[in-house]
Amino acid sequence: MEEARRIQSLPPYLFARIDEKIAEAKAKGVDVISLGIGDPDRPTPAHIVERLVEAAHNPENHRYPSYVGMLEFRQAVAEWYKQRSPKIELDPKTEVVTLIGSKEGIAHINLCYLNPGDIALIPDPGYPVYGIGAILAGGVPYAMPLREENGFLPDLEAIPGDIAQKAKIMFLNYPNNPTAAIADEAFYAQAIAFAKANDIVICHDAAYSEIGFDGYKAPSFLQIPGAKDVGIEFHSMSKTYNMTGWRIGWAAGNAKVIEALGRIKSNIDSGVFQAIQEASIAGLLGPQNVIEAVTKVYQERRDLVIEGLNAMGWNLKKTKAAVYVWAQVPKGHNSASFAELVLDKAGVVITPGNGYGEYGEGYFRVTLTIDTQRLKEALVRMKQVFGKFEL
Numbered sequence: 001m002e003e004a005r006r007i008q009s010l011p012p013y014l015f016a017r018i019d020e021k022i023a024e025a026k027a028k029g030v031d032v033i034s035l036g037i038g039d040p041d042r043p044t045p046a047h048i049v050e051r052l053v054e055a056a057h058n059p060e061n062h063r064y065p066s067y068v069g070m071l072e073f074r075q076a077v078a079e080w081y082k083q084r085s086p087k088i089e090l091d092p093k094t095e096v097v098t099l100i101g102s103k104e105g106i107a108h109i110n111l112c113y114l115n116p117g118d119i120a121l122i123p124d125p126g127y128p129v130y131g132i133g134a135i136l137a138g139g140v141p142y143a144m145p146l147r148e149e150n151g152f153l154p155d156l157e158a159i160p161g162d163i164a165q166k167a168k169i170m171f172l173n174y175p176n177n178p179t180a181a182i183a184d185e186a187f188y189a190q191a192i193a194f195a196k197a198n199d200i201v202i203c204h205d206a207a208y209s210e211i212g213f214d215g216y217k218a219p220s221f222l223q224i225p226g227a228k229d230v231g232i233e234f235h236s237m238s239k240t241y242n243m244t245g246w247r248i249g250w251a252a253g254n255a256k257v258i259e260a261l262g263r264i265k266s267n268i269d270s271g272v273f274q275a276i277q278e279a280s281i282a283g284l285l286g287p288q289n290v291i292e293a294v295t296k297v298y299q300e301r302r303d304l305v306i307e308g309l310n311a312m313g314w315n316l317k318k319t320k321a322a323v324y325v326w327a328q329v330p331k332g333h334n335s336a337s338f339a340e341l342v343l344d345k346a347g348v349v350i351t352p353g354n355g356y357g358e359y360g361e362g363y364f365r366v367t368l369t370i371d372t373q374r375l376k377e378a379l380v381r382m383k384q385v386f387g388k389f390e391l
């Protein structure tokens with residue numbers, strides 16, 4: 001059986017590879033602490049779970065859901081955005097589509113805009129699905145380097161003219177995975193002008209938009225003038241409400257783009273279990289202090305990680321958002337060798353930065369989504385084993 005070329009060229013998904021390494025270490029009896037995948041450790045708020053239980057008993061919810069999502073869910077998304085910023089007006093009928101988690105929509109949007117050989121502009125380092133989605137659609141990912149000296153924002157002026165001409169779609173993601181960088185409104189305005197000039201669809205991935213520290217609140221791409229002319233924003237219940245396992249998200253913005261994504265999806269999947277949509281409505285329209293509570297926990301962990309690493313020789317500044325700390329590897333290491341060293345000697349999993357693209361080489365990522373005691377233990381172990389690193 002010969003696999004198609006499009007999947008022959010695919011590397012195994014980053015975290016599938018890391019899971020294998022963890023399994024090997026565990027088989028040797030190591031008590032592995034994983035600071036790898038960004039999967040919230042806290043439970044989904046009780047009122048959301050309770051609504052799911054009720055909705056699951058309703059036989060009407062046992063049938064196929066609507067392809068684009070229940071209108072009530074899409075209305076709740078529009079209302080949630082309005083509460084977040086009065087500048088964001090969305091028509092729930094035409095400007096919101098329900099997704100089976102934002103990962104699904106991020107992969108599928110490429111099918112809507114890329115003909116074979118067309119370019120997708122992707123942040124590097126970046127969430128791997130942008131580039132993989134482009135490859136699966138027959139497109140060609142073009143890396144926009146996120147450099148530390150630019151605050152991990154892409155330099156849009158550095159994109160060559162012929163590449164911009166061939167590009168059909170651009171992915172942006174702030175607050176950023178893996179760097180935890182943030183973008184201000186001026187950056188989005190620049191990106192919107194670039195997209196207009198080059199006829200490019202912007203897909204802003206706002207998976208971490210609600211996790212802000214020390215009072216920081218990330219702007220939504222959709223609140224920037226002109227955003228809806230050129231693009232959409234992805235968000236999901238996953239990180240905001242500790243619902244990664246539930247698989248529900250959305251895309252919102254430009255009606256044509258939303259319709260195209262909905263059209264692709266209606267031919268591939270059959271929507272999200274309605275009981276999950278009903279529970280998510282309870283999340284979106286219910287008490288929002290659940291977000292503050294979880295953010296407070298992440299902020300404490302951020303302080304622990306930054307202080308812990310700084311005590312080992314780093315000189316990291318406090319991050320403003322997202323659930324990650326991104327740091328350079330010590331002298332004499334590359335991303336892979338350092339991740340391997342930390343796993344072998346301390347039994348701690350960190351994610352090698354090169355897993356997020358070539359410009360992630362020389363960095364590693366630590367996640368804040370694990371139990372605080374385990375996180376402390378990981379830092380204590382690293383300090384005991386390594387003392388200080390030379391950076």
Ligand SMILES: Cc1ncc(COP(=O)(O)O)c(C=O)c1O
Nearest residue numbers: 101102103127177207236238249
């Ligand atoms: C940047 C980014 N976007 C999107 C996702 C996907 O989230 P979900 O499919 O659970 O909505 C993730 C998950 O880790 C992520 O880090």
